[in-house]
Amino acid sequence: xxxxxxxxxxxxxxxxxxxxxxxxxxxxxxxxxxxxxxxxxxxxxxxxxxxxxxxxxxxxxxxxxxxxxxxxxxxxxxxxxxxxxxxxxxxxxxxxxxxxxxxxxxxxxxxxxxxxxxxxxxxxxxxxxxxxxxxxxxxxxxxxxxxxxxxxxxxxxxxxxxxxxxxxxxxxxxxxxxxxxxxxxxxxxxxxxxxxxxxxxxxxxxxxxxxxxxxxxxxxxxxxxxxxxx
Numbered sequence: 001x002x003x004x005x006x007x008x009x010x011x012x013x014x015x016x017x018x019x020x021x022x023x024x025x026x027x028x029x030x031x032x033x034x035x036x037x038x039x040x041x042x043x044x045x046x047x048x049x050x051x052x053x054x055x056x057x058x059x060x061x062x063x064x065x066x067x068x069x070x071x072x073x074x075x076x077x078x079x080x081x082x083x084x085x086x087x088x089x090x091x092x093x094x095x096x097x098x099x100x101x102x103x104x105x106x107x108x109x110x111x112x113x114x115x116x117x118x119x120x121x122x123x124x125x126x127x128x129x130x131x132x133x134x135x136x137x138x139x140x141x142x143x144x145x146x147x148x149x150x151x152x153x154x155x156x157x158x159x160x161x162x163x164x165x166x167x168x169x170x171x172x173x174x175x176x177x178x179x180x181x182x183x184x185x186x187x188x189x190x191x192x193x194x195x196x197x198x199x200x201x202x203x204x205x206x207x208x209x210x211x212x213x214x215x216x217x218x219x220x221x222x223x224x225x226x227x228x229x230x
Contacts, residue, residue: 067105
């Protein structure tokens, strides 16, 4: 049954790539959602994040960041393996194991000191490697920029996040809230780099950064075309 549901979701995603011929066919709806998100960020998320940074000692803030990033390594490792990057995948799983034990639940990043590199993968990137198209651009309420592919990919990624595996709801929700606050705090100040139309800036920045991540930082160029003139 679960396999059939996954096939169904992927078929919807493939179909959407043919139905929507432009990157942002839902622009009107996306702009409204973007404006709502900006209002929520201005009135709630940003003030909470600033208060958190103001009252939290640096060493605790670093520890919390290490903890929240450590819980991602399990999903990152699995996705690296699914993408065929076996060595990186086992390195990520090693990071998760070491930091979750010796690193006191991830508050200490012992793995980086041991030379295990931190990667950044998710199931959206895995689907892209498998050839699944990104589908239309979406702005999700409270979450921000995404695509049809990346939105559907959040489901399996959530099941691979240890915070959701905690059987105690209050603890799970509390740790997830801390994760969100810490993430927002790390991006404070980036508003100043926005140039021109805010909606278009966030959209294009997201789509370009996702392509950069999918290609593992390898930027394609057309400079080889000039070899014929040499």
